[in-house]
Amino acid sequence: MQTTSGVGAPRRDDLERALGEQINAVVSATRALGERSAAHFHPRLQPAAFHIARWLYAFGPATPSVVAEAVHMDRSSTSTLIGKMRALGLLDAAPNPEDRRSIIVGLSTDGRDRVAATLADRGAVFREHTRNWSDDDLAQLVALLSRLTSEQHP
Structure with missing residues (x-):
């Protein structure tokens, strides 16, 4: 890292640039791990299927629309993946007791x-x-990391 303050310590903008580089490295490593995890979960499914499965694992059964909103995917993509996951035996579905026109997966x-x-x-x-x-x-x-991601900004 370049020091430019004249006293041997890195300048604030150098530190912020270094932080950005490390965050980018973490994001890249996380994406690679996400791809690996998705393939481990089921090699015939898109990586987004693992996000759906992981959400259902953490929070339990829900309607496809709730799942779509929770994993920040559009409903049609979520429905397509849910259909594929059901066909592969990874998901069960039952009628929604609150609305018999929909299902709970x-x-x-x-x-x-x-x-x-x-x-x-x-x-x-x-x-x-x-x-x-x-x-x-x-x-x-x-x-x-908690401080970085949860700190309130004015």
Whole structure:
């Protein structure tokens, strides 16, 4: 990193540029891990299917429209993926008791097992990257990332 303050310390704009570079590196690594996770979940599905499955794993059965809104996808793409996932036996569907014209979808046993295995694989990747880190280093990174992503701005 270039130091330009004359006293050996990096200037604020140099630090912010370095931060941006590291955030870009994290985003790229996250995208690559997302692709790997999607392929691990089911190689015949688009990566977005894993986002749907992961949401259902965390929050339980819901209508396709609720799922679409929650994962920030349009309803037609979500419906198409849900149809493919049902055909592969990853999702179960039942009539919506509140509106018999719609359905509630949830993970099948196979779908839950695949999400759990995929999340375990993702966890192994993080553990491998941080296995030589101290608990204090991990806690500091978590705190700083939380501060970066949740801090209120005026």
